[in-house]
Amino acid sequence: MQTLFLYGPPGSGKTTLGKLLAGRFGVPFEDLDDSIVKIAGGKSIPEIFASEGEAAFRARERAALEAACAAPGRVVALGGGALLDQACRAMAERGGQVICLDVPSGVLKARIAAQAGTRPLADASEKVDRLLAARGPHYDSFPVRPVAHFAIDSGDVPSDIFVGRGLLDTAGVWAAARKLGGRAVVVGDSNTFPLYGDRVMASLQKAGFAVRGLAIPAGEETKTIDTVMSIWRAFLAAGLGRDDFAVAVGGGVTGDMTGFAAATWMRGMRWINIPTSLLAMVDASTGGKTGCDLPEAKNMVGAFHSPTFVLADTQTLGTLPPRELACGMAETVKHGFIADPGILDEAGVSPIQVARSLAVKVGIVTEDAKENGVRAKLNLGHTVGHAIEIATNFSVKHGEAVAIGTVEEARLAVRLGLAAADWPAKVAAAFAKAGLPTTLPDGLTFESLAEIMRHDKKQHGGKISFALPCAPGDVRLVPVAV
Numbered sequence: 001m002q003t004l005f006l007y008g009p010p011g012s013g014k015t016t017l018g019k020l021l022a023g024r025f026g027v028p029f030e031d032l033d034d035s036i037v038k039i040a041g042g043k044s045i046p047e048i049f050a051s052e053g054e055a056a057f058r059a060r061e062r063a064a065l066e067a068a069c070a071a072p073g074r075v076v077a078l079g080g081g082a083l084l085d086q087a088c089r090a091m092a093e094r095g096g097q098v099i100c101l102d103v104p105s106g107v108l109k110a111r112i113a114a115q116a117g118t119r120p121l122a123d124a125s126e127k128v129d130r131l132l133a134a135r136g137p138h139y140d141s142f143p144v145r146p147v148a149h150f151a152i153d154s155g156d157v158p159s160d161i162f163v164g165r166g167l168l169d170t171a172g173v174w175a176a177a178r179k180l181g182g183r184a185v186v187v188g189d190s191n192t193f194p195l196y197g198d199r200v201m202a203s204l205q206k207a208g209f210a211v212r213g214l215a216i217p218a219g220e221e222t223k224t225i226d227t228v229m230s231i232w233r234a235f236l237a238a239g240l241g242r243d244d245f246a247v248a249v250g251g252g253v254t255g256d257m258t259g260f261a262a263a264t265w266m267r268g269m270r271w272i273n274i275p276t277s278l279l280a281m282v283d284a285s286t287g288g289k290t291g292c293d294l295p296e297a298k299n300m301v302g303a304f305h306s307p308t309f310v311l312a313d314t315q316t317l318g319t320l321p322p323r324e325l326a327c328g329m330a331e332t333v334k335h336g337f338i339a340d341p342g343i344l345d346e347a348g349v350s351p352i353q354v355a356r357s358l359a360v361k362v363g364i365v366t367e368d369a370k371e372n373g374v375r376a377k378l379n380l381g382h383t384v385g386h387a388i389e390i391a392t393n394f395s396v397k398h399g400e401a402v403a404i405g406t407v408e409e410a411r412l413a414v415r416l417g418l419a420a421a422d423w424p425a426k427v428a429a430a431f432a433k434a435g436l437p438t439t440l441p442d443g444l445t446f447e448s449l450a451e452i453m454r455h456d457k458k459q460h461g462g463k464i465s466f467a468l469p470c471a472p473g474d475v476r477l478v479p480v481a482v
């Protein structure tokens with residue numbers, strides 16, 4: 001494995017993440033500042049600065065970096081200015097993979113204030129502002145900038161999830177870190193493979209993997225066992241064994257089928273998911289569900305099989321069609337209503353917003369890995385939404401149906417005395433802001449949808465289980481006779 005250099009401003013979590021990743025990959029961890037102190041005979045960094053000056057400190061830092069580059073694969077946390085020097089930067093970029101953590105300034109301020117103990121928040125805030133004004137462009141010039149990492153151990157396979165920009169080009173680095181076998185098949189759809197397949201394949205090839213690519217037809221209509229068969233055949237042609245792996249590069253359709261093909265290949269092969277739609281990033285990529293449709297019903301065949309890595313590269317959202325982006329926003333807004341109302345205030349789609357939305361799903365699925373209790377909250381908007389999809393023969397897209405469905409469910413909450421009268425309008429405003437419809441299509445009423453729900457949903461004593469939005473962050477599981 002290539003050495004991973006974790007970089008970024010003070011307080012960005014380089015040491016915490018570095019230790020965690022080194023533990024997960026079974027490789028040594030090195031904190032470069034600790035190495036400098038050790039080589040200086042125990043002199044602390046402020047002492048080195050005071051007695052020798054900054055130039056001498058940078059020389060010591062450079063020598064320590066040289067030694068780290070010469071050592072075999074490990075995870076190294078760098079000091080916040082270690083790569084300001086061009087020669088040092090070139091050395092690290094040649095000697096390994098630089099990962100420059102991208103943490104919101106508000107989080108940096110809170111962490112630095114906490115580290116300093118008694119230091120007032122205002123001081124920490126000023127310090128961070130000054131540092132980012134001076135070094136922001138430097139940090140931004142690094143191509144790989146994760147804003148979040150989630151480690152999941154509750155599913156069938158331990159997963160690492162990264163969110164941020166530039167991650168597409170790191171697939172090979174992570175595959176090598178997890179010691180995945182030597183061969184891989186990269187699966188994209190007819191839209192995503194031409195856009196991103198080459199970059200993913202190049203990253204894997206650079207890390208020494210033998211790679212083949214496969215483009216499947218785009219669209220839910222081809223989420224069938226025939227398409228899964230074509231993926232299995234590509235595995236066969238590439239000679240994949242149980243220790244090898246598959247990589248999905250695309251939306252939820254590509255991820256669900258590639259994951260299912262991997263789950264069933266030789267009774268279970270590992271896979272990496274690179275979701276490229278917003279919906280796949282915040283929803284389909286987590287929770288371990290994989291599968292395909294039957295002509296009669298969606299998602300009827302499948303398996304729980306978590307990917308070893310999820311790389312949510314937010315730069316890929318730049319090519320996502322606006323209607324698909326809006327559909328992903330529906331699940332993002334849904335996560336906001338369930339557990340993080342602050343998401344609703346974020347403007348536009350940002351890496352932080354993707355990370356916060358994903359954090360809600362990660363929190364719920366790790367609490368409830370096989371879907372018994374709280375995971376049902378994720379059905380918010382979906383009980384009515386699914387009936388809308390059926391009633392309109394799927395001409396209303398899933399995310400649009402979820403938006404309208406959530407508003408209808410907010411109205412139901414009002415009728416049941418569980419929410420304030422002005423609540424449905426607030427729910428509607430949040431979805432409208434994301435460019436989504438909020439009113440029932442012509443000809444549909446709650447009563448006509450209830451008829452579909454009674455047929456479609458499992459009933460318990462004549463009642464249907466709803467996840468009802470009652471207030472921001474307050475979604476309740478309520479059986480209702482509709």
Ligand SMILES: NC(=O)c1ccc[n+]([C@@H]2O[C@H](COP(=O)([O-])OP(=O)(O)OC[C@H]3O[C@@H](n4cnc5c(N)ncnc54)[C@H](O)[C@@H]3O)[C@@H](O)[C@H]2O)c1
Pocket residue numbers: 189190191192195218219220223250251252253254256276277278279280283284285286287288289290298299316317318319320321324327
């Ligand atoms: N596994 C789960 O837990 C889970 C959860 C929710 C949804 N799903 C499944 O996910 C599917 C929906 O996912 P989806 O909305 O991503 O659908 P999708 O995979 O069909 O992608 C939507 C469209 O966007 C295109 N696209 C994707 N990324 C792009 C990009 N970066 N640039 C340009 N075009 C891009 C695709 O080619 C496709 O045409 C459904 O089949 C659903 O059942 C699964």
Ligand SMILES: [Zn+2]
Pocket residue numbers: 283331382398402
């Ligand atoms: Zn959904």
